[in-house]
Amino acid sequence: xxxEFDFDEAPxxxxxxxxxxxxxxYADDIFSSYTLACTCGAREFQVFDQRHDDQFSGVKLNCVTxxxxxxxxxxxxxxxxxxxxxxxxxxxxxxTYTPVDDGAIFSMLIAVFTFNTDQGELTDLARDSGKRPIDxxxxxxxxxxxxxxxxxxxxxTVWEFECA
Ligand SMILES: [Zn+2]
Numbered sequence: 001x002x003x004e005f006d007f008d009e010a011p012x013x014x015x016x017x018x019x020x021x022x023x024x025x026y027a028d029d030i031f032s033s034y035t036l037a038c039t040c041g042a043r044e045f046q047v048f049d050q051r052h053d054d055q056f057s058g059v060k061l062n063c064v065t066x067x068x069x070x071x072x073x074x075x076x077x078x079x080x081x082x083x084x085x086x087x088x089x090x091x092x093x094x095x096t097y098t099p100v101d102d103g104a105i106f107s108m109l110i111a112v113f114t115f116n117t118d119q120g121e122l123t124d125l126a127r128d129s130g131k132r133p134i135d136x137x138x139x140x141x142x143x144x145x146x147x148x149x150x151x152x153x154x155x156x157t158v159w160e161f162e163c164a
Contacts, residue, residue: 009134010034011113013078016070022110030115038063044107047100047142047158050074052093059142059159060097064105072111073140079163080136100158106144110155114139138164
């Protein structure tokens with residue numbers, strides 16, 4: 001069966017950033033990973049937890065070079081649960097942002113998207129719901145790693161969220 005799963009497209013949540021696709025790896029799950037830079041070209045960021053009330057919901061990056069702030073991932077709208085509105089109840093909570101690692105600067109950040117669903121099944125689901133398969137990921141990870149691996153095997157997870 002021909003696949004419509006287009007990994008040349010990046011997940012929607014990466015649009016505020018300049019990204020470079022590192023690799024798409026097929027193991028038991030599918031991993032698609034991207035290096036992250038600001039649109040100004042810099043790669044140094046401070047990372048902020050987003051919470052709705054006391055629940056972790058997303059992650060925001062602040063560029064230390066130009067000062068641009070942009071949401072990288074918001075679990076209430078991004079990923080499988082976000083796309084299908086499963087976390088809409090969280091949106092009512094008060095939003096706060098807290099610096100990760102006391103405002104430490106991260107310089108080699110990688111966004112990793114994991115898909116647990118079979119590729120054909122995911123393609124069918126996306127078609128039936130008018131969504132793009134690449135946006136229906138099950139797991140989001142922000143990893144710091146300076147090695148050019150197909151997907152992080154030993155990098156430090158800075159932040160992660162289960163989306164399904
Ligand atoms: Zn910048």
